[in-house]
Every structure is written in C-alpha cells, then in structure tokens.
Amino acid sequence: MALGKSKTGNGVPLTPMRLQYGVNESDSWWHFALGPNRERLWERLRELDVQIVRLFLFDKHAPNAVLDWPSLRAYIQAALNVGATPFLTFAKFNRPFDDARAVRWFAEQCSEIAWSCTEEWPGENVKNWYWCVWNEPNNDWIGGGINFEHYRVVYEQVARGIARSLAPWLNGNAPRVGGPSVEGFQPFWLDWVWRLLNEVDDSLIGFVNWHYYPEWRAAGEAAAASDLETMQNLIMAQAQQFGLRATQVGRLIRGRPLLNICGEWNAHSHYLPAVRKRFNQSLFGAVYGAAALVQFLRSGIDAEMVWTGTDDACGYGILNANAEPTPLYHSKRLCSRYVRYGDQIGFPIVGPAKREWDAVVSHGANERRSLFLVHLADQPGRLPIENLEPALAKAGYLIKLDASTNAQPVLAPFRGGKIELDGFGVAVVTNELAPGQAD
Amino acid sequence: MCTRKIQSAGAEKCAPTQWPDRDQRLRLRYGLNLGEHWKNLAFGPLREELITRIRDAGTALVRVFLDPTSDASTDCWRECAALLGAIQQTGATPMIAFSCPVPWNDSAAVQKFSRACGELAGRCRARWGSHAITSWFWSIGDEPNSPWTNEGITFEAYRDIYERVANAIRQELGSLEERPRIGGPCVDGFQPFWFDWIWRFAEEVDNSLIGFVAWNRYGEWREPGGWSAPADPDVFERLLLSRTSEYWSRAKAVASLLEGRGILNICSELNAHSHTDPTISSRFNQSLFGAVYYASSLIDLMRGGADGELLWAGACALGPYGALSARGEPTPTYLAKRLIAQNVRFGDRILFPLDRDPEAQLDAVLGFDDTGRRTAIVIHRSRDAVQVQLDRWPELANLFRASLLCESCVRQERLGDTLSFDGYGIVLLHDEENV
Numbered sequence: 001m002a003l004g005k006s007k008t009g010n011g012v013p014l015t016p017m018r019l020q021y022g023v024n025e026s027d028s029w030w031h032f033a034l035g036p037n038r039e040r041l042w043e044r045l046r047e048l049d050v051q052i053v054r055l056f057l058f059d060k061h062a063p064n065a066v067l068d069w070p071s072l073r074a075y076i077q078a079a080l081n082v083g084a085t086p087f088l089t090f091a092k093f094n095r096p097f098d099d100a101r102a103v104r105w106f107a108e109q110c111s112e113i114a115w116s117c118t119e120e121w122p123g124e125n126v127k128n129w130y131w132c133v134w135n136e137p138n139n140d141w142i143g144g145g146i147n148f149e150h151y152r153v154v155y156e157q158v159a160r161g162i163a164r165s166l167a168p169w170l171n172g173n174a175p176r177v178g179g180p181s182v183e184g185f186q187p188f189w190l191d192w193v194w195r196l197l198n199e200v201d202d203s204l205i206g207f208v209n210w211h212y213y214p215e216w217r218a219a220g221e222a223a224a225a226s227d228l229e230t231m232q233n234l235i236m237a238q239a240q241q242f243g244l245r246a247t248q249v250g251r252l253i254r255g256r257p258l259l260n261i262c263g264e265w266n267a268h269s270h271y272l273p274a275v276r277k278r279f280n281q282s283l284f285g286a287v288y289g290a291a292a293l294v295q296f297l298r299s300g301i302d303a304e305m306v307w308t309g310t311d312d313a314c315g316y317g318i319l320n321a322n323a324e325p326t327p328l329y330h331s332k333r334l335c336s337r338y339v340r341y342g343d344q345i346g347f348p349i350v351g352p353a354k355r356e357w358d359a360v361v362s363h364g365a366n367e368r369r370s371l372f373l374v375h376l377a378d379q380p381g382r383l384p385i386e387n388l389e390p391a392l393a394k395a396g397y398l399i400k401l402d403a404s405t406n407a408q409p410v411l412a413p414f415r416g417g418k419i420e421l422d423g424f425g426v427a428v429v430t431n432e433l434a435p436g437q438a439d
Numbered sequence: 440m441c442t443r444k445i446q447s448a449g450a451e452k453c454a455p456t457q458w459p460d461r462d463q464r465l466r467l468r469y470g471l472n473l474g475e476h477w478k479n480l481a482f483g484p485l486r487e488e489l490i491t492r493i494r495d496a497g498t499a500l501v502r503v504f505l506d507p508t509s510d511a512s513t514d515c516w517r518e519c520a521a522l523l524g525a526i527q528q529t530g531a532t533p534m535i536a537f538s539c540p541v542p543w544n545d546s547a548a549v550q551k552f553s554r555a556c557g558e559l560a561g562r563c564r565a566r567w568g569s570h571a572i573t574s575w576f577w578s579i580g581d582e583p584n585s586p587w588t589n590e591g592i593t594f595e596a597y598r599d600i601y602e603r604v605a606n607a608i609r610q611e612l613g614s615l616e617e618r619p620r621i622g623g624p625c626v627d628g629f630q631p632f633w634f635d636w637i638w639r640f641a642e643e644v645d646n647s648l649i650g651f652v653a654w655n656r657y658g659e660w661r662e663p664g665g666w667s668a669p670a671d672p673d674v675f676e677r678l679l680l681s682r683t684s685e686y687w688s689r690a691k692a693v694a695s696l697l698e699g700r701g702i703l704n705i706c707s708e709l710n711a712h713s714h715t716d717p718t719i720s721s722r723f724n725q726s727l728f729g730a731v732y733y734a735s736s737l738i739d740l741m742r743g744g745a746d747g748e749l750l751w752a753g754a755c756a757l758g759p760y761g762a763l764s765a766r767g768e769p770t771p772t773y774l775a776k777r778l779i780a781q782n783v784r785f786g787d788r789i790l791f792p793l794d795r796d797p798e799a800q801l802d803a804v805l806g807f808d809d810t811g812r813r814t815a816i817v818i819h820r821s822r823d824a825v826q827v828q829l830d831r832w833p834e835l836a837n838l839f840r841a842s843l844l845c846e847s848c849v850r851q852e853r854l855g856d857t858l859s860f861d862g863y864g865i866v867l868l869h870d871e872e873n874v
Binding site for chain 2: 147148185186187188190191194195198199223224225230233234237238240241244245247248251252254255351352354355
C-alpha cells in the first residue's frame with residue numbers, strides 16, 4: 001500500500017508494517033482441531049487476524065502421523081480453517097542422535113508427512129507452508145539433549161526430504177524450512193542461530209525461529225525477586241528484549257532473503273500452570289503482550305506466534321477450551337485490528353517516557369489513523385496524545401482495557417486529548433472503528 | 440582463503456551523506472582495568488613508559504581493585520597511594536573498585552567493611568583534596584550475581600552493602616553539586632538473569648547514591664569443545680566474534696533503563712575470553728583476533744550508547760588478559776585501543792555508515808568534530824581476504840589515507856578508491872597528513 005507519506009504530522013518516521021500475527025496450537029490441539037467448540041475457536045482466531053499457526057508433530061501430545069492421520073489432518077485443517085498458513089514443527093525424536101539410521105528414519109517420516117499433505121491439500125498451497133526442524137534444541141529438557149553438530153545433520157536431511165516431497169510445486173525454489181527454535185534463557189542462545197546460518201547449506205534455510213520468555217521462576221525462587229510487584233515490574237521492563245533480540249537476529253540474516261520469526265513468546269514459563277497463569281492470563285499478561293507486540297512492530301520482524309492460542313488449563317493460552325478469551329486475547333485483538341499488515345507505522349514515544357509508555361501509530365487506507373498505546377507502569381497514568389498523533393487529538397474513539405474496565409475492552413468517545421489508564425493498561429484511539437467493534 | 444571483491448552499489452544509488460543528528464555524539468569514555476596485584480605502574484622499573492603507554496591510549500578511566508579491610512599499615516597505604524598517583528599521572532581518572540565483604544551476611548563484617556571504605560576515601564581526600572576525589576569513580580561489588588565469586592549473596596544483601604558503603608564514601612566526598620560518582624553492581628554477564636540486578640539496582644537503590652551502573656561482559660568462558668562450545672577452532676573463533684552484538688544490545692537495554700536519570704552506563708570489564716588459563720584464552724585476547732574483537736565491541740558499545748568501557752585488562756604482570764605486558768610491550772589489542780581512542784574522541788559526532796548498507800564482515804564508525812577533522816575506523820571481522828570500494832559508503836569517500844593495524848605496528852598507506860583486507864584487520868581512514 002503506497003500511502004505517499006513517510007512521516008506523521010508531527011514528524012515521526014513511518015515504515016511499512018510487515019508483521020504476521022500468529023499463535024501456537026500445541027498441547028491443547030484436540031480442542032482446537034476436534035473439540036466441540038472448535039468452530040468458535042476458529043472464529044475467535046480469525047478475529048485476531050491470525051496469519052500463521054504453529055503446529056507440533058512428534059511432541060506435545062500431537063497426533064501420530066502414521067497411526068492417526070485423520071487427527072493430524074483435522075489439526076492441520078483447523079489452522080487452514082482459521083485462514084492461516086500452517087507452521088509445522090517436527091519437534092524431536094527419541095532415538096540416539098548419532099545413529100544414522102535413526103536420523104534417516106526421522107527425515108523420512110517428515111518428508112512423508114509433507115508428501116501426505118500434498119495428497120490431502122493442493123500442492124500449490126502446501127509449498128507455501130512452513131516446516132520447522134526441532135523445538136528448543138539448545139534446552140536439554142525440551143530438545144532432548146541434541147548438540148549442534150547432530151542437529152545440523154538432522155536439519156539438512158529433513159530439509160532435503162521436504163524439498164524432495166514438494167519439488168513438483170517449488171519450481172526450483174527453496175521450501176520454507178527453518179529452525180532452530182532456540183530457547184531464549186540459555187546464555188549462548190544466539191550461537192545456534194549463527195551456526196544454522198553459517199554451517200548449514202543456505203539453500204535449505206527459509207526462516208530463523210527464536211523464542212523468548214522473560215522469566216521462568218516464581219517469586220522468590222532461584223534468586224528471583226521475592227515479591228510479586230517487583231517481579232511484575234521487572235518482567236515488564238524486559239519487554240524491550242523482544243526488540244533487541246529481533247534486531248540481533250536481523251543483523252545475522254541481513255542481506256539474505258530469510259524470515260525473522262519469534263515463534264514462541266509469553267510473559268512467564270514456570271513449570272506449574274498455576275504460577276504462570278497469574279502472569280500470562282491476567283491483565284498483567286495482556287499488557288505485557290501488548291508491549292511485546294509494539295516491540296515486534298518496531299523491530300520489523302516477519303512473524304510472531306504467542307504461546308498459545310487454545311489452552312485447556314495449561315496457564316498459557318489466550319482462549320480456553322470453551323473459546324472464552326483471556327485479557328491477552330483482547331489486547332492482541334486490539335493491536336491486530338488497528339495495526340494492520342501493509343499499514344504505515346511509527347513509534348512516537350521516545351526518551352525516558354518509554355519506561356512508562358509505549359505506542360505505535362498506524363496510518364491505513366482512507367485516512368484511517370490509529371494509536372495503539374501501552375501503559376507499562378502499575379500506577380495511574382495520564383498521557384496527552386497531541387504529540388503522539390495530532391490527527392487523533394481532538395476527536396475519535398477510545399477503546400481501553402485496564403483495571404477500571406475489569407481487563408475487558410471498553411469503547412467510549414475520545415475526549416479531552418488525554419488517555420488515562422488505571423495502572424497497567426492498553427488503549428486504542430482511532431478515527432475509524434474496526435468492523436464489529438461497536439457491538 | 441578466498442578473496443571476494445565487493446562492487447560499489449553505484450553512485451546513482453548512494454544517498455547523499457547523512458550527517459548524524461546534532462545530539463549524536465560519542466559519550467564513550469575509554470578505560471582499562473589494572474589486573475590483580477599489578478603494581479608495576481607504581482613501582483616497576485618501566486613505570487614512566489607504562490604511564491606514557493596508558494596516556495597515549497586516550498585512557499580516561501583506570502579501574503583498580505583495592506582492599507579497604509587489609510591492614511591499614513603505612514606500607515599498605517603507601518602502595519595504594521603510589522598506584523593512585525601513577526594513575527593520575529596517566530591523565531586518567533581513577534575508578535576505585537571494592538569487592539563485597541566476606542562474609543557478606545555478617546552485619547558486623549559489613550559495618551566494618553563500609554567504615555573501611557569510607558576511611559580509604561577519607562585518606563584519599565586528605566592526600567589529593569576534595570576537588571580531585573569528587574571526580575573519581577567508586578565501584579562497589581565485583582560480580583555479586585556470580586556464584587563463583589560471591590557465593591549465595593542475594594540482591595537484598597548487596598543493596599544493603601551498597602547503600603552503607605556509598606553513604607560512607609559520600610560523607611568523605613563532602614557536599615556535591617553533582618551526584619557522587621559511586622556505582623555498581625558490576626554484574627557477571629554470563630548469568631542468565633544479569634539484567635535483574637541492573638534493574639533492581641536502578642529501581643531499588645536511592646538514585647542520589649548512584650552515579651553509574653556497571654556491567655561486565657566477555658564473549659566466552661569455555662574452551663573449544665567444552666561445555667557445548669564448538670570444537671572446530673575456526674567455528675569457535677568466528678562464533679566468538681559474532682557475539683560482539685551483545686555489547687550493543689546490553690548497552691541499549693541498560694541505556695533505556697537509565698535514560699533521564701543522570702546515571703552513567705559503563706561496561707566495567709570486557710574482553711574476548713575470560714578463561715584463566717593462558718593456553719586457552721591468551722590467543723583470543725592478546726592477538727590480532729583479540730584486537731578485532733575489542734574494536735568491534737567498542738563500535739557496538741558506541742552504537743548502544745554506553746558511557747564508558749574498561750578493558751580487562753589494560754595491564755597484567757602475567758596471564759591471558761593484559762593489553763600491555765609487565766615490560767610495557769603492547770599487544771595488538773593495545774594498538775587497536777590507541778588507534779580508536781586517539782581518533783574517535785569523546786564528544787565527537789559519530790555515525791555508523793554500514794548500518795544503512797551493511798556488509799557482513801565489516802563494521803565501521805565515523806567520527807568528526809567542528810574543526811573539520813574526520814576519521815573512520817573500519818574493521819574486517821574475518822580471516823578471508825576482501826576488497827571493497829569505498830565510494831559505496833559516501834561517508835567514507837575522500838578519506839584517502841589509511842593507518843593499518845598489523846600484529847605489532849601501525850602502517851601508513853595511501854589509498855585509491857578501494858580498501859583491501861587480507862584476514863582480520865583494523866584500518867583508520869583519514870584525510871590528514873598526520874593523525
């Protein structure tokens with residue numbers, strides 16, 4: 001979309017928005033694919049403008065491709081029903097990594113799945129799907145203890161197998177295969193990205209996938225801050241890590257036609273659902289997620305996938321098995337409805353104010369103007385928007401989500417040129433409501 | 440070794456030179472650490488030569504660890520005083536570093552320690568005067584987040600120690616128009632939650648007691664093949680060099696936290712490899728590779744908005760870290776430091792020409808001032824050979840003179856329109872007869 005402007009009215013530079021919104025569908029895949037509320041779940045995800053859905057094979061209780069193809073087919077079809085591109089993750093195998101026969105077996109399984117997909121769905125479509133090799137290989141708990149040298153062999157064999165399966169439709173182009181889906185707590189996480197890019201045949205890499213959660217400890221655990229308030233503020237302060245990491249990965253892939261994808265993120269990854277739920281499925285989680293989205297938009301990465309979409313008591317998801325949304329669903333929906341692919345976007349908040357506020361201004365077709373704003377502090381905040389987007393300062397609509405709205409989005413006319421939020425919060429000011437917003 | 444020739448993007452595609460914003464000035468103070476128990480600067484036979492070397496390297500800060508609880512006998516104090524005097528002769532400002540007391544959880548020990556730190560500051564004031572010591576830096580804590588160096592200390596305990604020591608020092612500094620240059624916590628950057636300590640330090644300690652926030656960062660601690668590090672020496676080396684972007688991301692993260700507070704953001708220890716065994720780490724720190732790693736780190740610190748850097752170590756009697764030997768012999772890392780510090784100076788306007796048009800194995804910073812002086816540092820971060828056309832980056836055009844860093848010297852050359860590297864390299868580009 002050529003809007004012909006490179007700056008907002010007050011001089012904030014604008015760049016094209018190219019972020020694809022996405023979700024993971026993993027442990028609770030059955031509800032998403034086959035559960036009684038699946039159609040409501042798909043509808044909810046369509047409302048989020050989900051363009052990419054990460055699915056698992058060989059882990060996360062995913063259906064077995066050989067023994068239960070109908071379930072796997074339904075799992076993939078569910079992503080297609082959402083209107084998204086499947087992102088299939090071949091998570092791991094449990095045989096010795098240095099056993100050539102085991103690696104060959106795994107690669108054959110993966111290529112057969114890709115081939116089966118072309119039998120089930122048009123190859124012209126399947127060729128555009130994403131195929132991800134392994135999940136968190138740098139974490140022994142998750143990835144099974146594989147080292148990079150073994151991972152490289154697995155990666156290349158799987159990628160070649162997928163390329164063979166999709167060859168009739170690729171017209172000589174590379175399939176969208178990628179990795180390494182690195183876990184972000186490990187100090188040398190970026191090494192895996194660098195090694196993938198420098199030690200694997202370039203023609204076999206279509207994207208780089210990395211994960212980030214700011215915290216895995218409960219308050220007071222393993223030298224973490226002992227009070228919840230400190231921990232929340234500390235987590236919130238680290239939302240900028242999304243932007244910094246995205247840029248670091250971007251520096252490694254610059255000059256190459258590869259996608260930069262954050263394939264897993266959320267506020268907290270504690271091993272107990274009851275602990276992480278407090279961070280991920282609360283108002284705090286909604287605001288942290290909104291801050292992460294602004295960072296993604298600022299960094300210019302190609303896709304993000306929150307962990308997770310559907311969730312049956314796992315403490316992560318933005319929708320429960322009955323398709324009821326959490327606060328993070330609402331804040332993500334506000335972002336995706338008012339900051340759209342192809343819009344021109346800018347970031348008007350600079351300086352010390354960024355510790356308390358962050359925002360993205362979006363210019364769309366037909367003079368649509370929106371401001372997506374996040375309040376990062378757990379104290380009442382008030383911000384005039386004249387300096388952020390003058391076009392919105394006088395009149396428009398305000399949608400806000402904070403403690404005063406019980407973490408639900410509430411629509412009101414925008415008056416007074418100021419936004420007031422009661423502690424952590426998210427708001428949108430716009431001159432054009434998205435379809436259905438007024439309902 | 441392959442040679443690649445990188446063509447110009449074409450003059451018609453080059454945007455006009457974009458000078459940086461007025462506010463984009465170099466705020467990085469160059470510095471170095473004195474390695475443990477290193478007293479040659481004060482007492483060695485080559486004292487004057489070492490002082491000259493440090494001064495020539497544009498050194499603004501010298502960090503030295505002093506033990507305030509050691510016997511405050513005349514001899515001990517005389518050694519400290521001689522060292523601090525020598526540091527001042529280099530033209531640098533001392534940064535006096537105190538580790539945490541042992542045991543850290545004994546309130547009597549903490550009280551005694553904080554009193555001793557204050558007394559040391561008092562002796563400095565008596566010797567050099569209030570005016571001098573208020574400009575000095577006082578660093579409290581040495582990697583308190585590392586279980587190796589400070590087993591089990593909690594942030595809460597560190598905060599208590601910091602506030603006691605900072606208050607004791609501030610009393611000796613007297614009334615100040617500016618906040619005292621006291622800081623910490625000098626976190627170990629290998630720990631996964633290193634930022635927790637920085638954030639809590641800035642948020643939970645009375646900001647009137649904080650003049651700077653300090654953090655340490657080395658590229659590696661493992662030997663090749665150990666602890667999941669790559670065994671292939673070539674991969675190990677290239678990977679290590681790729682990690683200098685961490686200096687940018689960390690400086691940036693800390694800068695965001697500190698913006699508007701009037702607190703400096705200082706990388707208090709840096710080098711390529713922190714292994715204590717010289718047979719493992721010396722070749723990464725004290726070689727041309729080490730020079731390129733360090734130069735690349737400096738550019739990323741500049742890019743990230745850091746206010747200071749302190750190489751570990753500027754000088755060591757023995758060991759794998761020193762940029763200068765006990766005899767004052769320079770390593771390539773020292774030569775790189777001198778080349779950069781002398782030519783991209785504190786307060787210069789700076790820009791990073793390759794950010795707009797990147798080339799994978801190169802990085803560069805351009806510095807210039809109001810007198811028209813214009814110099815650029817270009818780094819080649821690979822063992823390969825490469826040739827680039829300088830007019831690809833308009834900011835580097837018309838800089839026809841080059842000073843090339845070699846293993847043991849800096850060689851002058853006059854350039855055409857291309858710049859060639861045969862392996863790792865650092866080049867100063869300029870347009871003056873003498874730099």
